[in-house]
Amino acid sequence: MSITTDICIIGAGPVGLFAVFEAGLLKMRCHLIDALPQVGGQLSEIYPKKPIYDIPGFPEIKAQELVDNLMKQIEPFKPTFTLGEKVSGLEKHDVGFTVTTTDATEVQCKVVVIAGGLGCFEPRKPELANLERFEGRGVTYMVKDPEHFRAKKLVIAGGGDSALDWTIHLADIAEEITLIHRNETFRGAPDSAEKVFELARQQRVKLMLSTNLQSLNGNGVLKSVVYEDKNKNTGEIEADFLIPLYGLSPKLGPIADWNLNLDKNAIVVNTFDYSTSVDGIFAIGDINTYPGKLKLILSGFHEAALMAQSAFKFVYPDQKLSFKYTTVNGVNAF
Amino acid sequence: MVTFHVEDQSGNSRHLEAPVDMSLSLMEFLKASDYNILATCGGMALCATCHVTVLDGEQNLSPANDTEMDMIDTLPNAKASSRLACQIRISPQLQDVRFRLMEGE
Numbered sequence: 001m002s003i004t005t006d007i008c009i010i011g012a013g014p015v016g017l018f019a020v021f022e023a024g025l026l027k028m029r030c031h032l033i034d035a036l037p038q039v040g041g042q043l044s045e046i047y048p049k050k051p052i053y054d055i056p057g058f059p060e061i062k063a064q065e066l067v068d069n070l071m072k073q074i075e076p077f078k079p080t081f082t083l084g085e086k087v088s089g090l091e092k093h094d095v096g097f098t099v100t101t102t103d104a105t106e107v108q109c110k111v112v113v114i115a116g117g118l119g120c121f122e123p124r125k126p127e128l129a130n131l132e133r134f135e136g137r138g139v140t141y142m143v144k145d146p147e148h149f150r151a152k153k154l155v156i157a158g159g160g161d162s163a164l165d166w167t168i169h170l171a172d173i174a175e176e177i178t179l180i181h182r183n184e185t186f187r188g189a190p191d192s193a194e195k196v197f198e199l200a201r202q203q204r205v206k207l208m209l210s211t212n213l214q215s216l217n218g219n220g221v222l223k224s225v226v227y228e229d230k231n232k233n234t235g236e237i238e239a240d241f242l243i244p245l246y247g248l249s250p251k252l253g254p255i256a257d258w259n260l261n262l263d264k265n266a267i268v269v270n271t272f273d274y275s276t277s278v279d280g281i282f283a284i285g286d287i288n289t290y291p292g293k294l295k296l297i298l299s300g301f302h303e304a305a306l307m308a309q310s311a312f313k314f315v316y317p318d319q320k321l322s323f324k325y326t327t328v329n330g331v332n333a334f
Numbered sequence: 335m336v337t338f339h340v341e342d343q344s345g346n347s348r349h350l351e352a353p354v355d356m357s358l359s360l361m362e363f364l365k366a367s368d369y370n371i372l373a374t375c376g377g378m379a380l381c382a383t384c385h386v387t388v389l390d391g392e393q394n395l396s397p398a399n400d401t402e403m404d405m406i407d408t409l410p411n412a413k414a415s416s417r418l419a420c421q422i423r424i425s426p427q428l429q430d431v432r433f434r435l436m437e438g439e
Contacts, residue, residue, distance in 0.1 A: 046380065118374055118381065126410035127437070160408045187407045213410075247408030250374050250381050265372050286376070295376045 001105045003080065005031040006315045008099045008109035010087050010255075013041020015285030015300030016115035017070040017079075022308035024077030025326065028315045029334065031107050033099065035120045037084040040067035042117055056298060066297075076333035082107070086120055090258050096314075097280065111311040114267060114276070114283040115300070118250035126157065126213050126244050138222020139242045143170070151175045153238055155225045157213055158245035159183055164192035166245065171204050178206040178237055180213060180227055206237075216242065252287075263289050273310035274303045280314050282307045336424065339432040341389070342369060352424045360386070360433070361420035369435060377420040379405050384419035385412075391431035395422060411436060 007023050009016045012034035020030045038044055043052075043063035051060045058066070085101035090112065099107040123141035125131060131139060143149070143166050154174045156167050159181040165188075167179045179196065186193040200207035210230035217224045217236070225239045252265055261268040261277040266289035269275060274282050284307050285300035293299070312321045336354050341347045352363045361373050361384040372383035379401045388395065392415050398406065402421040406412050416436075422428070 042380075046378075124382075124408065124410060157410075158408065160404070182412065183407070187404055244410065246410045247405075249383075264370075265374060 011115035019304040121248035360422040389432040
């Protein structure tokens, strides 16, 4: 699927959404991409019902209400969305860019605005010396197709809900399944924990508590997993697959490879217009950094407004921009 | 003011003196003191990039709440004394406590 727009906004959180409004006032069309299946970023995904107290003009507003209001506010500018897809690539042309996603969506645009917030959430990896050597060769961080594991020997590591749920689900599919957890108890859903203990009693799951992963063995592909128990005894389990399920951690993802100046996982911007070190790419909201940066939604809104003023010259290089108030001009829909 | 000890990722140890009346978290204070902490999520116990272990004085600290415990429980390198610095308030309870910063991700 190929989309052509003026501005491609990466991240559909509150700041990405408000950027549509500021761009729209200047007659620039926007397409937004977000890895999450819905708009709103962390507000909708993590704390939709939490009240926010520092949005100007709203003494108190629930996070999801703010997102709903923003969607209403940008509606006149008819933004388009690609949701549930991660941005994977960026190609810079003489004029404009092509942004591609993991699902092969292509966005042709004149300006890229990164409003990625915390970044995209990627699997947290255990600290094992030769882990990367076995990634894709026995070590996998997610279960896409359970059938892939049929009649295989699996080691699952972790103690959260996803470790418990996949252990239960894969118990009927795998030939042998071992769950390694560093504690004696599970903090995941009690029902799931009870099911896992029951599967262990039935010897359908081998449960190794107070145990840590220590190293991996194999010649090209994974053959076994070495563990250490609470008494510091080590042992080895034959395994076709190791599935570490240690939750997700926010990362910059492929954006880290776009030759942008970075500082501690944030994109360094010029506060004149929140432009990055690459011409035509801007970064606004929590993902950017500059002296005095405050990770606040209201700061992101301000950044979006200034970004739009500079983005204008990439979209309409031959036109002169004159600043207008909405109180004078209203909001002229596309 | 309260004084506590912090050992960074390279093993360097420092005494730090922090104000108790500014409603700061340990993460905020460590960032302001130029420690190498990402604190990506800004203090919501979502990213665990401010993971510390308590070497000494754990019993003086307020216990971790469920949100913090849930996050710590997912960390592959968690220890029994693991905490998230963003969830620890700078208070007189921190007097003489020793923290070690864990490796960043």
